[in-house]
Amino acid sequence: MSVDFYGQGQFPPMAFHSEGHQDSMGIALFFALMEKLTTSEFGLVVLDDVVMSVDIEHRKNFCRLLKSFFPERQFIITTHDNVWAKNLINEGVVERKNSIEFLYWNVEEGPVTVVGQDVWNTSRTKAKMDLHGASAFFRREMECHFENICDKLHARIRYNNIHKWDYGQYMSAAYKELQNLIKKAKQQAHVFNQTETINQLDLLESTLKARITTATAENWVTNVLIHHNPDYEISKPEFLAAVDAMEQFCQCFECSKCHTAISTIYAGENPVALMCKCGSYAYPLKQ
Secondary structure, rough: OEEEOOOOEEEEEHHOOHHHHHHHHHHHHHHHHHHOOOOOOEEEEEOOOOOOOHHHHHHHHHHHHHHOOOOOOEEEEEEEOOHHHHHHHHOOOOHHHEEEEEEEEEOEEEEEEEEEHHHHHHHHHHHOOHHHHHEEEEEEHHHHHHHHHHHOOOOOOOOOOOOOOHHHHHHHHHHHHHHHHHHHHHHHHHHHHOOOHHHHHHHHHHHHHHHHHHHHHHHHHHHHOOOOOOOOOHHHHHHHHHHHHHHHHHHHHOOOOOOEEOOEEEEEEEEEEEEEEOOOOOEEOOO
């Protein structure tokens, strides 16, 4: 097999392409052969740790490929890559209830697993044993969560030359972007006198404002817990209240039916709609 290399001719992949690129091509070849050689009745596909050496920036695109091109296939996917595991859930390839994490194993019990575990319940469970550790875990997970929301909404975030942003910056950018998109959706609904849609968006807008107020008021607790603050003594109920408030705020960014993150659909450079995976959340935007 030969492939193009920057228009310089056809060469064996192993001659010029990186291991990650070769693995990406190998996965593409596998899917092509799968479609060619198997019948439509054979719907089960097992992918065993296939992204181990695929370049990390391709992981989300890989999820989108699975979702877009193979909607009728049932996948069993194993991975050691926690980020890609989150991508699979966030991109709607795997439902959270169908995710299984192997925690550890021993001879007496065998493999010990958790099914459908999410950041909220994990944070609450960790808080029973280690409040500071639970807070550090929660902050990391929220930074990852809001980075994903910013990606879904194409949120604007203030540039810096180190290309790193923190939890608060991601959360603020996501909130402001959703506010702006709701405003555009309401403007479009007013054009066509869609009273029911306007009422839905008014409720979403007021809920979003109320919940960020509550989440912000409670959020200081997690910041205190992850730093050395001898003057503050934080209780478990105070931490759990912060988790509850943030969970409710995060629900504003997902569909209540399919529980996937809301995405901004673009046509060229222009946002044209707010959509979820199942389509029950679908609002055209004013241009």
